[in-house]
Amino acid sequence: MPPLIVPALLVALAAAVILVAPLLLDTYLVNILVRACFVAIAAITVDIMWGYCGTLTFGQSAFFGIGAYALAIMFTEYGFGTWQIFAAIGAAVAVAAAVAAFTGWLSFYPGSTPLYASVISLVVPIVLVQILYSGGTFTGSSSGLVGFESFDLEIETWLRLAGLGLLATAVLALVVMRSDTGRLLSALRDNDSRCTYLGIDTSRLRIVVLVLSAIVSALAGFFYAGFGAVAAPENASFAFGTNLVIMVALGGRGTVIGPVIGALCIEVASAYLANSLPYVWELIVGLALIIVILVFPDGLLGAVMRLVKRGRSAVATTILQPAIAATAVSNPDAVAIEVRALGKHYGSLAVLDGVQFTAYRGELLSLVGPNGAGKTTLIRCLSDGRERSTGNVAIAGHDIARLPPDRVVRFGLGRKFQTASVFETLTVAECLRVARTHADPPALTSRSATLALPPAAMSVVERSGLGERLDEEARNLSHGLKQALELAMVLSLEPDVLLLDEPTAGLTRAERQGFADILTTLARRDRLCILLVEHDLDFVREISSRIIVLHQGRLALDGSVDEVVNSELVREIYTGQHVSHAEVPA
Amino acid sequence: MNSRLLTTSLALALAATTLSPAFAADPIKIGVPVGLSGANSVVAPSVVQSAELAVEEINAKGGVLGRKLELEVADDASGAAGAQKAFDALIFQKKVNVLISMETSAARNAGLPIVARGKTPYIYTSFYEGKSCSPYLYVNAWVPDQQVPPIVDYFNKEKKAKNYFLIGSDYAFGRGMLAFTKMYIEKTGGKVVGEEYLPMDGSDWTSIISKLKASGADALITSTAGGAPNVTLTKQLRAAGVSLPYGNLAVDEGTAKGMGADAAGIYLSASYVTGIDTPANKTFLASMAKKFGAELKTPNDLSVPQYEAVYAYKAAVEKAGSTDQDKVLKALAEVSVDGPRGTIKMDKQRHAPLTMYLGQVQPDGSVKVIQSFKDVDPGAQCPGKS
């Protein structure tokens, strides 16, 4: 494939440089570079966690330290030998993975904030270092472990191995991050809750990424200690973790190459400068960090790439194709939503109380009511099992119990948010591909050139004009197109039940008409049950098959379009004309 | 086996550079990896100063074997990671002939494998917890076996202390010192009623002090990290009204002075105090004062061994007749130096017998010598090797 020739040449060139370099450099620089390479590998893991997944982590140093200490403890206690090497690697991987899994469990749960995850990542190295300090001769306390026999390699060989290891890690990271899987991680960073409502278990995904990056970091630490024949508490410390973040920030987050450059430059420069000017050196690093964060948030490489990219348009083109049709609807009139005695309270304040209704497939049900009536709250309670205070909800016959949205979505529910919720830095095609994660697991190392969509999503894409802009970033779309994109994403889930919160707000007349057509087709032809929150009574009247009126947290009316539109209650609510309360059905 | 292969190949590589024909004008380089930043940054400047004085004095008298001495100072950030870089830089970049330095145990330990790779003699000039053993390492400062007995013996005898409470920072030095102290107390018939540690950067000693007060101890011995932990512990002890006999294994004169009234009454044990009444010490202090004037950092138990170690290296090179590393390493055990601390010879498993002083901090911050113990043996620090 011709497009791969240039990267392949670059990699080959880099490999050649790494193999030749040790012959040209003096021993001191080679020493520094070996360490710098291992540090750079750890920096790549920080970049993946932060630049791609959006979690600012200070804790990768802990895993680095775990790797270093696994080697040091094993070689100190049992001597150096083949089985010890494998046992040490095994221990490094196992312990790092276990600690990462626990950290991940603490950091990532439905509703956790990025700030909280950052704070946890701070605590991990601090706790680990205290454990190392109090470990006595087993961990060597503050002095660390030294004096064990380690790998016997020439320093030039070390540099070649470390350099190739770094190159391999960087290439692997780049390939994966640019693959469909990598785009899924970016989607996670852009909009976690949208991912959740696309049926993706974001917490688990984040934990998996953390565990993998922890393992890589631990291996880097393992060889770092193997090279220096020292494991020290600093290798696991919060300060080192912060340094890794600084390297990534300066180099350019989310670029893999930037952090590598950042790590190598800082390590080498500090080796030459910090020995003689420790305080001034740190001052420079601190100032550089502030300036880069303020002026070049995407780091130096990011700034350069922006300059280079300017004027160059995306070259990739994505080809649409229909997805293999899902199994035909078995029972086109089945119960789609069943709500029983639903209540939602904040303390003593009841936002929803005793709401009860049933909706069937093929229905286009509108939910109306004044602001503050609880419409959006009701939508939330239908799609997230943990929201409601009392009552039961079943989607397509499945009780949603206390399940999080990503599980409810798998019962066949799709929810479109009020404000267009898409993945801003992803292209249209990538957004849709993320939405298809459940059906087409994303490729780990490659990017698909085709995009398979179910008919409903396909028709939205084609009718809205998104089809011509598949390779454009979502943030460049108009408001209306973003709304259409989000709808197409939700429809890519092939839902049985579609929840829409004011989908037409801010749309032009033509867009609105297009929306109406799409929705009616979905209900009639594809037998979806659509529940629509809408302000515009005319729009509601035009497309609904049934209307539910919510007033002050209670279900005030449930009937056909004519019944509701002409009811006294609706006129009272919407125009202020007085009606006696006796007429209001309970 | 394999490591030998590595070292020989490295040595060959080095031989090509370091053993190239040396002109008499070529200076002899002394590497000083030291904690310019981090925990040791407070005391490091005084260490560098005393090394500078020694070099200046020696150069003024014609150098060593007709060659000038030159100092190469590098920051080890007081820790292992920084030490690796500093040792790498000194040994492989600056290609120094010898390393002479006061460092944390972490930094020393991290440097040792690099020292071995470079086959460079290394004179360690900081007191430490003992038992560091490497063919390249010489130590001219005290170890617990030398420092602790004066205090404990004095407390046993003069203060009739039976029950000791030990407080330390949780790191190699703190734990190592107190482990020996505990062993020694129990050997001499006393009892340790409490032993508590705080993390190295900890500064809130509240609950430990409460435990101390509740323990019924009649003497206290502490071994914290230098600087902040030591200061905060002393201040908080005084604030809590603790007035037991208080032996501090980590305090030096300068710190005691800075702490003001809070330090008064503390017992310390050292191989050097400024008040040593010998001509050598007086000359040394005068030279320091003359050279550095207002910039002078008070000489102390860490900087004086550094000064003497430079002279020890000079003597060893002269005895060996060259800077050849094997010969110098052998000679270091055989030469003795007359310095501010008296005559010092590193002939006990590469450690040195030292005269120890038991002192007490006075209200004005000065240290009054109560007793001195001549040529205390360092004990077996490197058993099985000579």
Place this chain on the structure above:
Amino acid sequence: MSTMLEVKELASGYGSSEVISNVGFALAKAETLAIVGKNGMGKTSLLKAILGFLPAWRGSVRLAGKDVTRVAPHLKRKMGLVYVPQEHALFQDLSVRDNLRLGLLSDKDIDARFEQVGGWFPVLTKRLGQRAGTLSGGEQKMLIVARALMAKPGVLLLDEVTEGLQPSVVDRLSEVLVRVRREIGTSMIVVEQHLPFALSISDRYLVFKRGEIVDAANVDTDAAARIDEHMRI
């Protein structure tokens, strides 16, 4: 009559979509203008653009003769422009008294103002210490309006104040607004769905549709019918 507020060829929007286009009108002292139209037509956005929460893309806003198009919202408030938002208009966790205090820029004239506003909404004077969130829906609306009136506003922008209210409360509000206009000389813009209320207190009306003014006229007996015509299409 002097012009209090003058909007000229104003356009604004979100992201890349223009929500209001080419809007222009003038509001005289002590005049009340109703802006009617269906939901989602950009009425609230117009108020936000006048206030400066939405940046003006084109056009200008003048307040009492001064160009305030680029002036920050909090400074416009200091110039006498007061806004009553439709949603999230109360500090639920603050007391009624604190909510009212926030209607003034300083605590200096607070007692005198409490007295006048309390006279208009007697029910609030009994609940000064209560948390605003614990008031009934109608009381909350009254509090929101009362807070706006604390300032003796020169220009008052009311966004859907009647939504979800009992008719008795609506009546009370229109009564107060008429008095305010008479006693303080406040100019008002009322954005409303509730036509009878809007027309009962306004001198003129604008019909808003898809971000543009499609009709503007004085309120007369036929106004309701004409507006109805627009709303239906």
Place this chain on the structure above:
Amino acid sequence: MLTVALDAVTTAAMLFIIAAGLLIVFGVMKIINFAHAAFLTVGAYAALVGAHLNLPWFLVLPLAFVAGALCGGVTEIVIVRRLYKRPLDAILATWGLGIVLGQLITLMFGREVQFVQAPISGTVHLFGADYSAYRLVMIVAAVILGLLFTGLLNGTRLGLSTKAVIMNEMLAQGLGVDSSRVRLITFALGSGLAALSGALITPLSSVDPNMGVPWLIGAFMLVMVSGGSLLALAGSCAVLGTLQVLVSTFVNPILGGLTIAICAAIVLRIRPEGFARA
């Protein structure tokens, strides 16, 4: 037992004093100020300078406060203001500032550990035990600080504006509150408080360029757990401070030092809103 109780109360008081400044910044701006430790250090050095000038103690404290508030004000204008929309970047930029301040202090004052004499020394006989007088002063200081704060927040116009900005910034702006001014004042106040706390703890602590860092994590965790409420902060300081003392006393002090961080992390995992509204 009594000593343990006093230890717990005084520890809680010190934690409260140190975390209060961080809390108001977090409460109003929803960003974590990583330069808090550096501002605390600035305060301690201000106290040191004051002591060298032989200023009386009651003047040293305002001096420290002003020094911190000035640093904070400049920081808000130059750095923080641009990062409200990027809270994670604000963490990094303030961390960078912390590094810079630490090094500047080092270059100006040297790295030596320095000392400030306690204005009140010795012990007080209390309920049958001798207890450090200055530690008891910390209780008083914490109470005064808490009251001043509550008074400021609930009794003044500024406090009202601040609460309004916290609850609904847009509405507050519409009511004429200059929210950027409120933020500037808040940040300066928070930084001033950090410095004040630095000056207050110097008699029990040493003054060195890194003195603030060990306090930082505990303070963060307390603020996270408190979710921006002063009352909740007082509560969490009491609960977690007591736990810390108990673990230090009855288990071991090393674990004690980790108690706050670990407990807070677990509390937040189980109850993401922390102790706020508990």
